[in-house]
Amino acid sequence: xxxxxxxxxxxxxxxxxxxxxxxEGLATAVFLAMTLNRPLLLExxxxxxxxxxxxALAAWTGGELIRxxxxxxxxxxxxxxxxDYSRQxxxxxxxxxxxxxxxxxxxxxxxxxxxxxxxxxxxLLRAIAAxxxxxxxxxxxxxxxxxxxxxxxxxxxxxxxxxxxPEIGRFAATTPPRVIITSNRTRDVHDALKRRCLYHWxxxxxxxxxxxIIGRRAPxxxxxxxRQVAATVAVxxxxxxxxxxxVAESIDWSLALGRxxxxxxxxxxxxxxxxxxxxxxxxxxxxADQGIGGLIEQAIARAG
Amino acid sequence: xxxxxxxxxxxxxxxxxxxxVAVGSSVNYYQALGAVGLGERSSVYWAGRATLVTEPxxxxxxxxxxxxxxxxxxxxxxPVVEVTQPITLVTDDDGDDEADDDGGEDDPGDPSxxxxxxxxxxxxxxxxxxxxxxxxxxxxxxxAAMARIGGTRRSRRRRRTHRTAGHPELRRTxxxxxxxxxxxxxxxxxxxxxxxxxxxxxxxISGSMESYARALIRFVHAAVVGRRRVEVFTIGTRLTRIxxxxxxxxxxxxLDAAADAVTDWSGGTRLGDxxxxxxxxxxxxxxxxxxxxxILSDGxxxxxxxxxxxxxxxxxxxxxxxxxxNPLKATPGYQPLAQGMSAALPxxxxxxxxxxxxxxxxxxxxxxxxxxPAQPTPTIGAAS
Numbered sequence: 001x002x003x004x005x006x007x008x009x010x011x012x013x014x015x016x017x018x019x020x021x022x023x024e025g026l027a028t029a030v031f032l033a034m035t036l037n038r039p040l041l042l043e044x045x046x047x048x049x050x051x052x053x054x055x056a057l058a059a060w061t062g063g064e065l066i067r068x069x070x071x072x073x074x075x076x077x078x079x080x081x082x083x084d085y086s087r088q089x090x091x092x093x094x095x096x097x098x099x100x101x102x103x104x105x106x107x108x109x110x111x112x113x114x115x116x117x118x119x120x121x122x123x124l125l126r127a128i129a130a131x132x133x134x135x136x137x138x139x140x141x142x143x144x145x146x147x148x149x150x151x152x153x154x155x156x157x158x159x160x161x162x163x164x165x166p167e168i169g170r171f172a173a174t175t176p177p178r179v180i181i182t183s184n185r186t187r188d189v190h191d192a193l194k195r196r197c198l199y200h201w202x203x204x205x206x207x208x209x210x211x212x213i214i215g216r217r218a219p220x221x222x223x224x225x226x227r228q229v230a231a232t233v234a235v236x237x238x239x240x241x242x243x244x245x246x247v248a249e250s251i252d253w254s255l256a257l258g259r260x261x262x263x264x265x266x267x268x269x270x271x272x273x274x275x276x277x278x279x280x281x282x283x284x285x286x287x288a289d290q291g292i293g294g295l296i297e298q299a300i301a302r303a304g
Numbered sequence: 305x306x307x308x309x310x311x312x313x314x315x316x317x318x319x320x321x322x323x324x325v326a327v328g329s330s331v332n333y334y335q336a337l338g339a340v341g342l343g344e345r346s347s348v349y350w351a352g353r354a355t356l357v358t359e360p361x362x363x364x365x366x367x368x369x370x371x372x373x374x375x376x377x378x379x380x381x382x383p384v385v386e387v388t389q390p391i392t393l394v395t396d397d398d399g400d401d402e403a404d405d406d407g408g409e410d411d412p413g414d415p416s417x418x419x420x421x422x423x424x425x426x427x428x429x430x431x432x433x434x435x436x437x438x439x440x441x442x443x444x445x446x447x448a449a450m451a452r453i454g455g456t457r458r459s460r461r462r463r464r465t466h467r468t469a470g471h472p473e474l475r476r477t478x479x480x481x482x483x484x485x486x487x488x489x490x491x492x493x494x495x496x497x498x499x500x501x502x503x504x505x506x507x508x509i510s511g512s513m514e515s516y517a518r519a520l521i522r523f524v525h526a527a528v529v530g531r532r533r534v535e536v537f538t539i540g541t542r543l544t545r546i547x548x549x550x551x552x553x554x555x556x557x558x559l560d561a562a563a564d565a566v567t568d569w570s571g572g573t574r575l576g577d578x579x580x581x582x583x584x585x586x587x588x589x590x591x592x593x594x595x596x597x598x599i600l601s602d603g604x605x606x607x608x609x610x611x612x613x614x615x616x617x618x619x620x621x622x623x624x625x626x627x628x629x630n631p632l633k634a635t636p637g638y639q640p641l642a643q644g645m646s647a648a649l650p651x652x653x654x655x656x657x658x659x660x661x662x663x664x665x666x667x668x669x670x671x672x673x674x675x676x677p678a679q680p681t682p683t684i685g686a687a688s
Contacts, residue, residue, distance in 0.1 A: 006349065008340060026552075028340065028350035035339045038331060043360065073460025085474030089488065096486035110482050144590070147461075147499070185360075186590025187535075194358040195326045196521075201360045222427075242588070304505065 003285035005031055019216045020049070020056030026141065028198035030057065039140075039158050039179035041194060044137040044202030045166050046184055047246020054139035054180040063134040068123040070146035071124055077151065078126045080163055088113045107286045114167035124154075127177040128163055137178040143188045143193075151190050158196050205247060207234060207302075213247055216255035224264075224303075226264040229254050229297075233277065242284040265300070311337055314317035315356065317373050323362050329355055410598045426440065442664070443522060443555050447530030448669035454503035454531070454596040457624070461495035468493050469661070501596055501624060502533045506582065508601030509566065510540040510573035516631050520600055523664045525558050527551045535591060538566050539578040539601070573604050576611035583618050592619060598627045598671060605644025612644045616651035625653045629667065 011034070012027035022030065030053070033040035042050040056184055058065035068079055121129065125140040143151065158161050158179060161211060162172040181197060183189050205213060207230055214226040221229075229250055237244040245253070246298050256276040262269045278284050287295065315330040326509035332355040349370055358367050464473055481488040506523050509517055524536045528550040538544045549561035584664040586592070597619060605612055620626050628648065632638050633655065640646050640655075649655070656670055 022347055024345050024355060025350045028347060029354040031341060032351065036335055038332065039344040041358075071460070075461060081479070083477050088478045089474075089486075092478070092481055102597050104546035106482055113482065114498070124509075150631070179677075185592075186586075191324075191326075197681045198332070200354055201357075201363060224462060225617060242584070271646045 001130060005034060007031065007215055007300065013061040015053075015056045018056040018059040021205070021213050021216065022053070023203075023205070026053065026200055026202065033180075033198050034178060036198070039069065039181055039197045040044070040200070041181045041189065041197035041199050042202055043183045043185055043199070044100050044247055045204065045244070047248035048204055049247050050180075050201045050202055051139065054137055055159070055179060058137040061134050061137065061178065064130065064136040065139060066123045066127045066130075066136050066177070067139045067141060069141045070150070072141050072145060072147060074146050074150055078122060078159075079153075080122050081165055082120045082122065083114070084118045084120050088118050100178045111286040116168060119168065124157055125163055125165075125171060127179075128157070128161055129171045130174045130177065131174060133171075135175040136177045138179045139230065140179065140181040142184060142242045143174075143181050143189060144183040148190060151193055155190070155193050155196060158193075166207075184263065204237065207231065207266070210234075210247060210250060215249055215253045217251045218258055220258040221254045225257060225262065225264055226254060227303040228300055229257065231299035232265060232270070232296060234302070236278070236287065239286060239290065241278065241286060242280045243283060249277045250278075265296050267296060270296060276279055305307050307335055307337055307342060310342075312353065313367075316357060317369050318366065320660045321369050322367055323357070323365060323369075325356050327359075331463075345374070348420050365515065369415070393634065406686065411469055440521070445524070446526035446664050446668060450527045450530030450534075450674070452535075452672040453527065453668055454501045454530075454671065457501050457594065457626075459497040459499040461497045461499070463497040465493050465495040466492060469493060469496065489672040500531065500533045502535065502591065503527065503531065504587070504592055504595050505534065505536045505598045506541075506579075506597065506599045506601070507536060507538045508540055508575065510575075510604065512573065512602050512604045513540075513631070516600075519557055519664060521562060522555070523600075523667065525555055525562070526668075529553055529558075531576060536583060537584075537586070539575060539582065539599075540583045541574055541578070542567065543578045543581040545586075573644075574607045575605035576603065576604070576607040576615055576647075577611075579615040580611065583615055586621055586622070588622055594624050596625045596627065596671075597623045598629060599648075600629045602632050603628075603629055603640065603642040603645025603648060605642070605647075607644070609647035611644045612647040613651070616648045620651040627654040627671065628652045629656045631657075 003016065008024065008028040008031040011031040012022050012024070015022045015027070015030070029040055032038070042053060044050055055065060056069075057063075089114060092109070095105075123138065127136050130136045142155070143154070146154075160172070161176040163169055164170045171239070182187075182194075204210075210230040210233070211226050212222060213221075214229060215223065218226070218241060233245050233250045233253070253276045255267070256273045258268065258270060260273060262273075274284055274292075278287060311330065312332040315325050315333060319323050333352060336355045337348065340351045342348060352370065353363070353366065353483065357363060382489040425683050462471060463475075464476070468491070470493040473494045476492040477490070480490045480492070484490070505527060507524055508518055509520075514518070524546075527534045528536060529552075530549060534547070535545070536550055538545050538546060544564050544566045548564045549565045550558045551562065552558040583592075588599075616626075630640075633640075640649055656667070
């Protein structure tokens with residue numbers, strides 16, 4: 001990326017150059033997030049490419065991708081910073097052995113122990129304290145898995161892009177990182193956090209876009225097969241499955257078919273590779289009940 | 305019309321329709337319009353989607369308001385007259401004063417109301433509000449009792465302990481070691497913390513449950529206010545999430561909001577289908593995982609029992625404890641013969657009679673008992 005983008009179309013082109021095909025809505029949201037310096041909260045069905053957006057954004061802008069995977073019970077020590085305790089203890093022992101650890105020097109020793117030398121930077125601190133090069137892309141993945149206390153803490157960091165480490169001082173970002181937050185909506189993200197962010201609901205792509213995405217991500221697959229896969233996946237999504245396949249599954253399936261040397265979808269090859277697109281036994285059963293042959297015929301007619 | 309007036313007008317139109325837009329978001333919107341320009345209709349659309357909408361459920365409404373507000377003409381043109389009228393009024397400062405006077409609630413003189421979207425045409429509005437004094441007292445006791453339902457589970461977050469074994473707490477240990485010449489004489493430890501399990505309440509509001517509706521809705525309100533990590537949905541004809549509506553501490557206001565949100569009071573019963581919807585949109589995705597799920601229903605279902613059985617099995621596989629509270633169970637000679645009920649029965653951990661719906665505190669106590677059902681407790685096990 002040269003300079004800051006001035007239109008949403010530029011963002012779409014840029015991401016496109018990194019093999020990510022963003023529609024107008026997403027491109028606009030990313031453009032606005034970059035221009036207004038706001039975090040972007042992406043929600044959507046699993047497998048529609050939320051996380052991938054951050055990857056593409058990092059590849060395009062040249063910023064480092066810093067990823068924070070959220071999980072239940074994540075806290076400051078894993079997200080922001082931690083002290084390297086074993087090195088601190090070793091250092092103490094050394095001081096003791098060389099006679100440096102007396103009651104009188106305890107304060108000096110403490111200052112030494114709580115200096116940047118013993119600080120382990122976790123993703124949030126790394127994103128904020130980054131100094132050189134383009135601003136990093138901070139991906140806070142699946143924020144809904146973290147607990148609400150962590151969210152409140154996140155809010156504090158995202159509102160002024162600064163972190164205070166009591167023993168050292170304040171780290172403030174010179175250029176704020178570009179923040180992408182994803183959520184699968186297993187619970188509501190707090191309103192206060194939403195207010196800080198721009199929001200985009202990521203939809204499944206339309207047929208032509210999905211064909212194009214498969215073409216990009218599974219380059220060995222013929223145009224015809226890509227169309228058939230996209231159409232079949234679209235048919236699957238209408239069956240009311242437990243886990244309707246997302247774009248990620250379309251890509252996986254295309255790659256699997258390519259590896260199997262398929263030139264086009266047949267019932268036999270579909271049956272053999274069904275596990276890469278449908279991941280519930282009940283879903284596979286439902287597709288089998290409907291008749292794989294019929295579904296594929298229907299899809300091929302649609303693919304044109 | 306200036307860009308800022310257009311922006312404020314549109315935001316007010318959204319608010320009038322019931323979308324919750326924070327002040328900060330409208331500022332973002334104005335800036336976003338500046339960034340994308342007013343030339344392209346779709347840019348204006350997406351600028352609003354990114355800054356003003358924070359819930360996928362609001363997208364449909366946003367679309368409607370967008371089309372009504374920006375019309376089908378070029379965007380630089382003045383918006384349609386009918387809509388302009390209330391908007392210019394609302395942008396006046398008096399609008400704010402008014403809101404202060406009456407707490408921002410439905411003032412009939414508030415001009416933004418003229419735009420209010422009639423989403424609830426089919427609603428048979430339920431009047432649950434107007435708590436009597438006794439009921440208020442009971443509600444407060446109930447909230448306290450609710451804090452204990454659903455039980456706790458081990459958290460991944462560790463806490464400091466005074467025990468002298470377990471996982472070392474190095475931060476403290478190092479601090480102490482500095483004072484003792486580098487020797488970690490005093491060692492600190494952590495143990496896993498505990499946190500509340502999520503409780504998901506699924507409230508059947510179909511016709512056959514009508515006589516219990518008031519008690520039930522008071523019960524779930526007390527749960528939402530009294531305990532953290534509670535989610536409430538109504539099932540029946542449609543799945544509606546009412547957790548947010550119930551989150552006001554003032555029961556009258558909360559119940560009003562909930563009644564507004566639900567559009568199918570006393571409708572027909574499609575329990576299995578709404579359960580499927582819950583599983584798909586919320587439950588399996590994470591909300592029901594490891595949670596205590598409580599279904600409050602009489603089990604009348606006009607849908608197919610296979611669907612019911614399948615969905616209950618699915619739900620049961622991800623939950624910690626699946627409880628069914630049935631108000632009919634206390635009736636002498638009751639047999640779970642209702643099709644939906646008998647289909648669901650094999651997948652239930654606890655089948656509780658809900659005559660205690662008349663004594664909500666007792667129901668709360670039964671739900672608070674997180675022990676396996678094989679060990680009934682004589683003291684609080686409601687008349688079984």
